[in-house]
Every structure is written in structure tokens, then in C-alpha cells.
Amino acid sequence: MGKIWRVSGPLIIADGMRGTQVYEVVEIGDEGLVGEVIGLEGERAVIQAHEETLGLRAGEEVRATGRILSAELGPGLMGSIYDGLQKSLLAMIDSSGAFIRRGIQAPALxxxxxxxxxxxxxxxxxxxxxxxxxxxxxxxxxxxxxxxxxxxxxxxxxxxxxxxxxxxxxxxxxxxxxxxxxxxMQDWPVRKPRPYRSRRTPSGLLTTGMRILDYMFPLALGGKAAVPGGFGTGKTVTQQQLVRWAETDLNIYIGCGERGNEMADVLHSFRQLKEPRSGRPLQEKEIFIANTSNMPVVAREAGIFVGVTMAEYYRDMGYDVLLVADSTSRWAEAMREMGGRLEEMPGEEGFPSYLGSRLSGFYERAGRVDCLGAPDRVGSVTIAGAVSPPGADFSEPVTQHTLRIVGALFSLDTALANKRHFPAINWLSSHSQYVTAVRDWWNRFDPGWETTRAEAQRILQKESELEEIVRLVGPESLPDDDKLLLLVARMIREDFLQQSAFSEADTFCTPKKAGLMLKAILRFHEKARSLLDAAVPYETIRSSPVVARIARMKEIRNETFEEKYPSLREAIDSVLQPDAAGAPDPSRAEE
Ligand SMILES: Nc1ncnc2c1ncn2[C@@H]1O[C@H](COP(=O)(O)OP(=O)(O)O)[C@@H](O)[C@H]1O
Ligand SMILES: [Mg+2]
CATH class of the missing domain: 2.40.50.100 (RNA polymerase II/Efflux pump adaptor protein, barrel-sandwich hybrid domain)
Incomplete structure (x- = not known):
């Protein structure tokens, strides 16, 4: 048994600790606060406390436990809300009132x-x-x-x-x-990845119902994505949408170092939600880790690893699990704070030199695997981590390290958020390496998906090139086919990519509807181009009523879209007939 020699915030130096191991869990002081040995020098141990250390004094006891930081695994995890040490927040509130005391025992299960x-x-x-x-x-x-x-x-x-x-x-x-x-029940040391038989490549779409993700920047089951963005750009809303709609078997939401009132809002809104396919309460397939900014910083890392351990455990049962972490930057800040107290040699911007390896140690636990044991089964963990770069400057270390690790980037853009273009995901700077992984999946709903996607991307790319010219000389100087391209690009942005999380009809878009929506826009482009060839003025095309009809596509419900699509397509085809261009518009009758 050792004794505290010095306390410095979450860092404790204790003497008389011979025989303990690095990463061994210790109990500190009369209240038995949870700490972890992170360094040993002879009798002296450097300990990081996962709980508030205020009031701890030199001379108080430190007890070794012989355990390493582990998660309890077994029935009772689903629907739970935990802190970073997997103490049940609901159980704690029951036993100590709304004010949560430290050191209190509240078993996970x-x-x-x-x-x-x-x-x-x-x-x-x-x-x-x-x-x-x-x-x-x-x-x-x-x-x-x-x-x-x-x-x-x-x-x-x-x-x-x-x-x-x-x-x-x-x-x-x-x-x-x-x-x-x-x-x-069983337990597992959280810093150690759970083993599996063999790794598979990510495959199949993790459906989110967000067109810009599903269609343009797909995330495959077993993949890893980063969601970086400045304050108020939609990181939290995007992750909530993922967890709400993903066609996974279960999800884990890690609120890491974000403000308590925001986390409370997230929890509150989730309590109201229904799982879209079964109509059951969504919380029946969710686990929450709520580790807010006012909780001890060291517990952020614990929360991240507890969360991913639970994800792997359900993966091992043969399930597809989605894990989101909001925000990994707050975890990195905790590393920086500990590093500073340990007087380690700082790396870039004061972050410890192991920042990159620690981040990849987390993301690498995503994957699609053949599980160990009988019967044969395949499971996956998909990770989407928010990153909050200060001042939305993506060149900072946490964003840069994360980008090297992940396979998909959903880049949130302050300028788009300011224009209230939501989701504010930038279509030029985002990317996904999972296009091949989801190709077969998409082709079932939207044959030729990859070509349609590439064409939409080409148009958006071309638009950004033309924008420079427009800035210099104005849109009027452009040839008609470029004007048309700008119109079509705007349709793709506003009528397809833009999608409000708060619109009842549009918050979730089925792959079928997404595919048809984009096909309608591209068909418009094709027909309009042939009009231009037939010397119809661009103005006539632009003022065609089908433009407005396309803009209203997103309001059509998923269930009826397929049935209504032929009439939209007919309208596009007939209005944009060279010989009908000047004639009265037949589609107007049904408007
Ligand atoms: N997909 C979306 N649809 C509609 N509104 C959105 C969407 N994403 C973000 N917003 C708006 O932006 C606000 C900030 O989003 P939030 O996720 O809290 O930002 P962050 O977590 O990046 O600080 C939301 O309250 C909402 O009004
Ligand atoms: Mg947020």
C-alpha cells in the first residue's frame, strides 16, 4: 500500500508503490477514487486520477488493485448511460441524488x-x-x-x-x-483490442439517410470516418443522425468533453425517438457514454476505450455496431493537459508526441471481422469521430492525424453553415475510400450508381472552376451551356445535397429516392442541353416550371416517391422538347 506524495490536478505521485504495474488500477484516498498507474520509477508511481482530486492530500493511502482498467460486459449494457469509467449515471443518480458524488460505486451491470x-x-x-x-x-x-x-x-x-x-x-x-x-458477465481490459479470427474489408453501406453521405461519400460497415468542423457547423447533429438512422444492430454514442447541457439535450432527444424500422424506443439499441466537459479530463480517454470495447464485444456476437465519438478533440486536449503536467517533451502545438498513435489505436479498432468461436459469424464496428479544430483550422494536429487514419472524411464547412446550407458538408473537400466497398450494395437500389455519382461530382467540380470566371467577369459572359451547368450544379446542391435534419419528410432519404432524385436532375441537364443545341434560349429553359418541380422533390415522401417519379420524368421530357419549348406547358395543369 502506498501513500500520496504530491497531487497536481489529475496527476498524483505516490510512494511505496513497488510491485504495481503500469496501467494497473489503484484506489486513491478514503473515497477510493479510481486512478491508473501511468509511470513507475522504483517505489514511486505516477498516477492519473479519473476522478476529481480536489481535497486529496499528501499522506493519504493509495491501494493497488492488481486489475487493469476493464469494462464489464454482459446483459444490461443496452439502454444504459455511463460516465467515462462505466459507472451507471442512472444508478448513481438513484443512490446519491441528482448531485453525483465521486468515488461512488455504481456497477455497470x-x-x-x-x-x-x-x-x-x-x-x-x-x-x-x-x-x-x-x-x-x-x-x-x-x-x-x-x-x-x-x-x-x-x-x-x-x-x-x-x-x-x-x-x-x-x-x-x-x-x-x-x-x-x-x-x-465477463470483463475486458479496455486498452486492449479484442481478438478476432480474421479481418475482412469493409463492405455494405452504413445507411444514414443523408444523401450527401450515402450517395456521395458513403461509409461502409467496418469503416472509419472523421467529421471535422468548427463550432456550430453540425458535428453533433450529423452524429445524431447517424445513430438515429443507421441500419446497424446497435449503436454506441460517446459524448466526450462536450458541454453538459448539450449532452443533456442529446440524451433527452434520444429518449423520445423510435427505432425507424421496428417502431420500438431507440434506446433499446443504444448505449450512451456521457462524459461532459465538467467531468475529470482523464476520464475522457477511459470513456473512449470503454466505448470501443463494448462495441467490439457486440461485434464479436456477430453484430454490426456503429460508434460515434463527439468530440475526439476533447480527448486530445486531455492528453495535452496530462502531458503538460508530466512535463513531457511536447510535440506540435503542445500535444504529446504519441497523439497520432493514440488516435490510431482507437480508430484501428473499427473493422469488419470473422469472429472467433462457433457458430461462424461476421461482425463489424464502424467508427465516426467528430473533430473540433479551434477556429475551424483543419491544419491543426488532431485533424491532420485523424485524416491520415480514416477512410472517409465528412468535412463540415463554416461558410456553408453560415449560409444555412445543411448538412454543411463540403462536397469538394470531403471524400470516401469506400466507393468500391458499397458498389454492389448501391447497384441493387440504383443501377449505375457509380456513374451517376461521378457525373454529379464532375458538375460540382466544374461549377467551382467556373465560379472564378463568374467572379471576374459576371455570369452573363458565360456561354449558354456553362450557364446551364451552373443551374444544374445549383440543383444538385440545393435540391439534392441540402437536406434538413428537422424536416419530417426529408430527414431520412431512402437510397431509392436519392437515386431517382439525382437521376431527375441529370435528365433535366441532358434534355436541356439538347434544347440549347436546337437554339432554344437559355432563359426559356431556366424559367421552365420543371425547375420548381425539381426543387420540391425532397418534400415528396419516401414511400410515394417511386410512384410519383414517372410523372416528374415525363414533365422533364415533354417540357424540354425542342418543339414544345415555346408552347404552353403541359405540366402546369397539375401544379
Ligand atoms: N443536418 C442539419 N439539418 C438542419 N440543421 C442543421 C443540420 N446540421 C446542423 N444544423 C443546424 O446547426 C446547428 C448547430 O449544429 P451542431 O451539430 O450543434 O454543431 P456543432 O456540434 O458542430 O457545434 C444546429 O442546432 C442546427 O440548427
Ligand atoms: Mg456539438
Whole structure:
């Protein structure tokens, strides 16, 4: 047992700590605050405290635990709200009132609740790490598959069906020399990635319902994306949209170092939401980690790793899991603060030199894998992390390191947000490496997706080139086909890419509708070009009523879009007939 020698914010130096290990968890002071040894020199340990250290004094005890920072895994995770140390915030509020005290014990998994366990193995079977031995209906949306814990292999000598708490014995294995009792619960050291059999490439679209993401910058299951943006550009709204609509089996939302009232808003709005496909409460497939800016900074890192460990655990059951973290910059700031106190040699902008490796250690835990154990299954963890560069300056270290790691970039743009173009995702600076990974997926809904996407990108690219000329000499000097291109580019931006998260009809767009919307715009372009060829003036085309009809496409509901599309297409075709150009507009009758 050691004693505190010095306290400096979250950093504690303790003497008498021989025998402890780096990353070992210690309990500090009378209240038993959670800390982690991060350095050892002889008897002296450098400890980072994950809880508020105010009032701790030299001479108070530090107790080694022999454990490393671990997450509790088992039924009861879904629907929970945790702090960075996986203490249940709801349980804490119950036991200590609305004011949350430090040091308080609030186990991650409720100890008194019983779960109905149905075994899937029988006496005599030999099982090992990763094998599924039975299931528990954790929530109506998530079936919890109970897996043999790490390092265990043996023959089943007892297996029980019925209702159990997470601590009671559900099975007994005869291992080599000894017996091993299994319960519904296990734990895992959070800094260590959970193993899998083999890695696959990301594949299939992580549907978000946001056209600019799904269609233009797709995120594949098992992929990694960064969402950088200045203040108020839509990082939080974008991540909420992902979690709300993603067709994943379950999601993990890590609120990391953002303001408490914003996190409270997020939690509050999620409590009202329904899972879109089943109509069940969305929280039945969500886990929240709420680690706000007023909580101890060191716990931000713990929260990130606790979150990704839970994600891997459900992946190992064979699920597709989405994890979002808002914001990874606040975690990096915590690293900088600790580095400063440790008087480490700072790297760029005061961040520690291991910033990049720590960030990639987190993102690399995304992936689509063949899981260990029987039966065969494939699971995935997809990660989307927000980055909050100060002053929206993307050249700063956290953004730059993140960009080197991720496969998709959703670049939020202050100028677009100021113009209230939402989602304020810049179509020229964003990118995705997952186009091949989702090609087959898209072709089922929108044959030729890749070509349509490339054509839209070409038009937007051309627009940005023409903008320079327009700035210099005005739009009037452009040839008609360039004027038309600018009109079509505007349609793509305003009538396709722009999409309000708060519009009932438009907040979620099915792939079918997205594909048809863009096809309508490109068809307009094609028909209009042939009009120009037939010497119809550009003005006639621009003032055609189909332009307004295209602008209203997004208000048409997903369910009826396909049925209404032919009439829109007909309108585009007939109005834009060379011989009809001057004639009365037949589509006007139905307006
Ligand atoms: N997709 C969107 N649709 C509609 N409005 C949006 C969208 N994204 C952002 N906004 C608007 O921008 C505001 C700020 O977004 P927010 O996500 O809180 O920014 P950040 O987290 O980057 O600071 C929101 O309150 C909302 O009014
Ligand atoms: Mg935010």
C-alpha cells in the first residue's frame, strides 16, 4: 500500500508503490477514487486520477488493485448511460441524488436484475473462447449472445436454463485441471483490442439517410470516418443522425468533453425517438457514454476505450455496431493537459508526441471481422469521430492525424453553415475510400450508381472552376451551356445535397429516392442541353416550371416517391422538347 506524495490536478505521485504495474488500477484516498498507474520509477508511481482530486492530500493511502482498467460486459449494457469509467449515471443518480458524488460505486451491470438465459450448448460439449453458449433477450431489439470468456476452454459439465443475475452460475466447465463456473458477465481490459479470427474489408453501406453521405461519400460497415468542423457547423447533429438512422444492430454514442447541457439535450432527444424500422424506443439499441466537459479530463480517454470495447464485444456476437465519438478533440486536449503536467517533451502545438498513435489505436479498432468461436459469424464496428479544430483550422494536429487514419472524411464547412446550407458538408473537400466497398450494395437500389455519382461530382467540380470566371467577369459572359451547368450544379446542391435534419419528410432519404432524385436532375441537364443545341434560349429553359418541380422533390415522401417519379420524368421530357419549348406547358395543369 502506498501513500500520496504530491497531487497536481489529475496527476498524483505516490510512494511505496513497488510491485504495481503500469496501467494497473489503484484506489486513491478514503473515497477510493479510481486512478491508473501511468509511470513507475522504483517505489514511486505516477498516477492519473479519473476522478476529481480536489481535497486529496499528501499522506493519504493509495491501494493497488492488481486489475487493469476493464469494462464489464454482459446483459444490461443496452439502454444504459455511463460516465467515462462505466459507472451507471442512472444508478448513481438513484443512490446519491441528482448531485453525483465521486468515488461512488455504481456497477455497470445491475446486480439484482434477472435475465432469461436459453442455452445453446449441452453437457459434454467442448467449448472455448468466443463460442456462443446461449442467449438472453437483452431488449426487444438486441439478443445478447453469451460467449465463453477469454482464456477458457473446457467440457460443459453443467448448463442451466432459467432466470439469472449477471453473477450467478449458468454453466460449469471442466477445464484441464480445474472446474470453471461461467456467469452472464465477463470483463475486458479496455486498452486492449479484442481478438478476432480474421479481418475482412469493409463492405455494405452504413445507411444514414443523408444523401450527401450515402450517395456521395458513403461509409461502409467496418469503416472509419472523421467529421471535422468548427463550432456550430453540425458535428453533433450529423452524429445524431447517424445513430438515429443507421441500419446497424446497435449503436454506441460517446459524448466526450462536450458541454453538459448539450449532452443533456442529446440524451433527452434520444429518449423520445423510435427505432425507424421496428417502431420500438431507440434506446433499446443504444448505449450512451456521457462524459461532459465538467467531468475529470482523464476520464475522457477511459470513456473512449470503454466505448470501443463494448462495441467490439457486440461485434464479436456477430453484430454490426456503429460508434460515434463527439468530440475526439476533447480527448486530445486531455492528453495535452496530462502531458503538460508530466512535463513531457511536447510535440506540435503542445500535444504529446504519441497523439497520432493514440488516435490510431482507437480508430484501428473499427473493422469488419470473422469472429472467433462457433457458430461462424461476421461482425463489424464502424467508427465516426467528430473533430473540433479551434477556429475551424483543419491544419491543426488532431485533424491532420485523424485524416491520415480514416477512410472517409465528412468535412463540415463554416461558410456553408453560415449560409444555412445543411448538412454543411463540403462536397469538394470531403471524400470516401469506400466507393468500391458499397458498389454492389448501391447497384441493387440504383443501377449505375457509380456513374451517376461521378457525373454529379464532375458538375460540382466544374461549377467551382467556373465560379472564378463568374467572379471576374459576371455570369452573363458565360456561354449558354456553362450557364446551364451552373443551374444544374445549383440543383444538385440545393435540391439534392441540402437536406434538413428537422424536416419530417426529408430527414431520412431512402437510397431509392436519392437515386431517382439525382437521376431527375441529370435528365433535366441532358434534355436541356439538347434544347440549347436546337437554339432554344437559355432563359426559356431556366424559367421552365420543371425547375420548381425539381426543387420540391425532397418534400415528396419516401414511400410515394417511386410512384410519383414517372410523372416528374415525363414533365422533364415533354417540357424540354425542342418543339414544345415555346408552347404552353403541359405540366402546369397539375401544379
Ligand atoms: N443536418 C442539419 N439539418 C438542419 N440543421 C442543421 C443540420 N446540421 C446542423 N444544423 C443546424 O446547426 C446547428 C448547430 O449544429 P451542431 O451539430 O450543434 O454543431 P456543432 O456540434 O458542430 O457545434 C444546429 O442546432 C442546427 O440548427
Ligand atoms: Mg456539438
Amino acid at each position: 445491475p446486480r439484482d436484475r434477472r435475465w432469461a438465459f436459453t442455452p445453446s450448448v449441452k453437457i459434454g460439449d467442448t467449448v472455448e473462447f468466443g463460442d456462443i453458449i446461449g442467449t438472453v433477450p437483452e431488449t426487444p431489439l438486441v439478443e445478447h449472445r453469451i460467449m465463453v470468456p477469454y482464456g477458457v476452454k473446457g467440457r460443459v459439465t453443467e448448463i442451466h436454463e432459467g432466470e439469472f443475475t449477471v453473477e450467478e452460475t449458468i454453466a460449469v466447465l471442466q477445464c484441464k485441471a480445474d472446474k470453471r463456473e461461467l456467469s452472464l
